[in-house]
Amino acid sequence: MFYGGDYNPEQWPEEVWDDDVELMREAGVTAVTVGVFAWSHLEPEEGVYDFGWLDRVLDRLHAGGIGVVLATPTASPPPWFTLAHPAGLPVNADGVRLTHGSRDTYCVSSRPYRAAARRIAGELGRRYAHHPAVAMWHVHNEYGTDCRCDLTAEAFRSWLAKRHGSLEALNEAWTTAFWSQRYSDWAQIMPPRATQYLPNPAQVLDFRRFLSDEMLGAFVEQRDLLRSVNPSIPITTNFVQGGWVSVDHARWAAEVDIVAVDHYPDSADIAAEEETAFAGDLARSWGGGRWLLMETAPNLIYTRGRMHAKEPGRMTRHSLGYVARGSAGAMYFQWRQPLGGAELFHSAMVPHAGPDSPVFREATSLGRILAALPGLDAGSPAAEVAVTWDAPSWWALQGAGLPSAGIDYLAAVRQAHRALYRAGVATDFVFPGLPLDLARHRMVVVPHLYLVSAEAAAAFRDFVASGGTLVLGPLSGIAEPSARVLPGGYPAAFREISGVRVTEWHPLDPASPVTLDDGGTARGWSERVELTGATARARYAGGVLAGEPAITRHDFGDGTCWYVSAGLDDDGWERLLRAVAAEAGISAVLEGVPPGVEAVRRGPLLFLLNHNPSAVTVPLPEPAVDVLTGSSVAAGAAVGVAAGGVAILDCQGWKARR
Ligand code: GLA
Numbered sequence: 001m002f003y004g005g006d007y008n009p010e011q012w013p014e015e016v017w018d019d020d021v022e023l024m025r026e027a028g029v030t031a032v033t034v035g036v037f038a039w040s041h042l043e044p045e046e047g048v049y050d051f052g053w054l055d056r057v058l059d060r061l062h063a064g065g066i067g068v069v070l071a072t073p074t075a076s077p078p079p080w081f082t083l084a085h086p087a088g089l090p091v092n093a094d095g096v097r098l099t100h101g102s103r104d105t106y107c108v109s110s111r112p113y114r115a116a117a118r119r120i121a122g123e124l125g126r127r128y129a130h131h132p133a134v135a136m137w138h139v140h141n142e143y144g145t146d147c148r149c150d151l152t153a154e155a156f157r158s159w160l161a162k163r164h165g166s167l168e169a170l171n172e173a174w175t176t177a178f179w180s181q182r183y184s185d186w187a188q189i190m191p192p193r194a195t196q197y198l199p200n201p202a203q204v205l206d207f208r209r210f211l212s213d214e215m216l217g218a219f220v221e222q223r224d225l226l227r228s229v230n231p232s233i234p235i236t237t238n239f240v241q242g243g244w245v246s247v248d249h250a251r252w253a254a255e256v257d258i259v260a261v262d263h264y265p266d267s268a269d270i271a272a273e274e275e276t277a278f279a280g281d282l283a284r285s286w287g288g289g290r291w292l293l294m295e296t297a298p299n300l301i302y303t304r305g306r307m308h309a310k311e312p313g314r315m316t317r318h319s320l321g322y323v324a325r326g327s328a329g330a331m332y333f334q335w336r337q338p339l340g341g342a343e344l345f346h347s348a349m350v351p352h353a354g355p356d357s358p359v360f361r362e363a364t365s366l367g368r369i370l371a372a373l374p375g376l377d378a379g380s381p382a383a384e385v386a387v388t389w390d391a392p393s394w395w396a397l398q399g400a401g402l403p404s405a406g407i408d409y410l411a412a413v414r415q416a417h418r419a420l421y422r423a424g425v426a427t428d429f430v431f432p433g434l435p436l437d438l439a440r441h442r443m444v445v446v447p448h449l450y451l452v453s454a455e456a457a458a459a460f461r462d463f464v465a466s467g468g469t470l471v472l473g474p475l476s477g478i479a480e481p482s483a484r485v486l487p488g489g490y491p492a493a494f495r496e497i498s499g500v501r502v503t504e505w506h507p508l509d510p511a512s513p514v515t516l517d518d519g520g521t522a523r524g525w526s527e528r529v530e531l532t533g534a535t536a537r538a539r540y541a542g543g544v545l546a547g548e549p550a551i552t553r554h555d556f557g558d559g560t561c562w563y564v565s566a567g568l569d570d571d572g573w574e575r576l577l578r579a580v581a582a583e584a585g586i587s588a589v590l591e592g593v594p595p596g597v598e599a600v601r602r603g604p605l606l607f608l609l610n611h612n613p614s615a616v617t618v619p620l621p622e623p624a625v626d627v628l629t630g631s632s633v634a635a636g637a638a639v640g641v642a643a644g645g646v647a648i649l650d651c652q653g654w655k656a657r658r
Helices: 014-027 052-063 079-084 111-128 150-164 167-173 201-229 249-255 270-286 314-324 358-372 391-396 409-422 454-465 492-498 570-583
Strands: 002-007 031-034 067-071 134-138 259-262 291-295 301-303 306-308 327-332 385-388 427-430 443-446 469-472 500-505 527-531 535-539 549-556 559-564 597-602 605-610 616-619 624-626 638-641 646-650
Touching: 002 291, 002 358, 014 052, 014 358, 031 052, 031 134, 031 327, 052 067, 079 111, 111 201, 150 167, 150 201, 201 249, 201 391, 249 270, 259 270, 270 291, 270 314, 270 327, 270 409, 270 427, 270 597, 291 314, 314 327, 314 358, 314 597, 314 605, 314 646, 327 358, 385 409, 391 409, 409 427, 409 570, 443 454, 443 570, 454 469, 454 492, 454 549, 454 559, 469 492, 469 570, 492 500, 492 549, 492 559, 500 549, 527 535, 527 549, 559 570, 597 616, 605 638, 638 646
Parallel strands: 002 031, 002 327, 031 067, 067 134, 259 291, 291 327, 385 427, 385 443, 443 469, 469 559
Antiparallel strands: 301 306, 500 527, 535 549, 549 559, 597 605, 605 646, 616 638, 624 646
């Protein structure tokens, strides 16, 4: 179990370091991430290195029994870099070249930046790849910057030439006949830059794909350098999810030894627990079961407009929630709260108040809990239900020129996951941008899968034909991966399996929802649906579509395809997915779980996370052993879980349950 956080000894005098190691031991910390933003300390002048301090830090940590996740510092080039290599700085869409003063100020396509990054990563590799403290390499930090400079333009053109093969093919894929954008020379193609009106959506989408591949290339360069020195040390980079991040993590996952994820829920209510479950399931699915929570906030979280202190027990619950979903540990940003710098009030395991503080006490108790867990295998994805995740569809649906400003890919996927979470059903994610293997799953939910390749459409068809249950949400199967619309009626790629043909979209004013005749509500979105084989399970009960199908069901081959044309609210999705799952014979992880309690299986362990402010009891169908107290729980007996608390039960011998 990795337990610890980002550790920045370069921000502190050396006498604090001994105190740090002492406190880490007290808290049960097993590993810390060192060096993430330490470039200006490691290479104070170009080509001049100072590793003495890092030697002393690593030796001290090792002597204290603390492992090191050693970072390459390439997410923040030092000020000397700016002056020596102005071409290594990013240029934004308005043509403004940025300068140092923050972090992430570099252009990933610039040769001087890449050379400088390789150099410092290579030096670190040579010096530390055999240091006994080093347990893992952490390349860079949260890849996700964006640059539109001339060097980027050149790299973009080469990438496009490989993707499209010819200018003709690119002109076709980008529909450049629209608004006289036809390119007659590769040199005419630019990254999306400030322009007069709406940009070409296919150009914007390809640019985001390009950025993802370009950054992956930068990662792979460093990874291969480090691997060549000592192949036995696992190498990762921490993924961050955000609408601005042009990284297709599902693709990147194949290039890291273990998926590592930073996750910061931005809600203070139950939505934070739902987000945690969402992030954990997504990370586990990216990693094929193997992943590590590399960063989260131990205490104060940024909610919209203000910081929110986690209530007692919440740090523990969140952390164990990630572990229950397969994380190889719980790591935080950060170990010690800094006295200055841009994130000076970001929470830490050792806050400004020092170790005599609720957060440090909770960190210490969590350290004991993690140490008490038996050795766990990777959290193998074992769910029968999966939700689709597709970064390019997200990017395409962030574009301008769409039929509603209310379209929100991330919100739609989270809503589908939330409905399954509330129904207590274990959920994986699958990635239609990669070769799809749906054989493990019995039910797949497809929210807003706007772009779909012929291969993915065929995989969904086979899935349904051979007995699977597919639930299609609106805005799915609309366009080819290039973003060109598939004609003939939506959901084009899925018309045959869904047995419906959508002839018109009717985006709704979110303030004026429309009721359905099953008691549900359509908010924000509705569609005119023609039945071409499906039967209506709910119809619009008001508005211009009154009497028209809203939710449909279609038997296709041995399986079933549902189509949801309406922007259902949370209750509607939960009701529908509960019913569909029940029909498909899929049950909850544990029956009889009180509301607000989460039951998650990881191998032989059952985690019960009580998010309620009051204690609950949960009946167990078979005998188990409480891992934290050592007491046995008989079959049919109820296990008590304290208010905001967690119970972890060893369920070895239980018949297979998901
Ligand atoms: C990210 C970064 C950290 C820190 C945190 C703050 O995850 O990796 O360096 O900035 O955000 O939440």
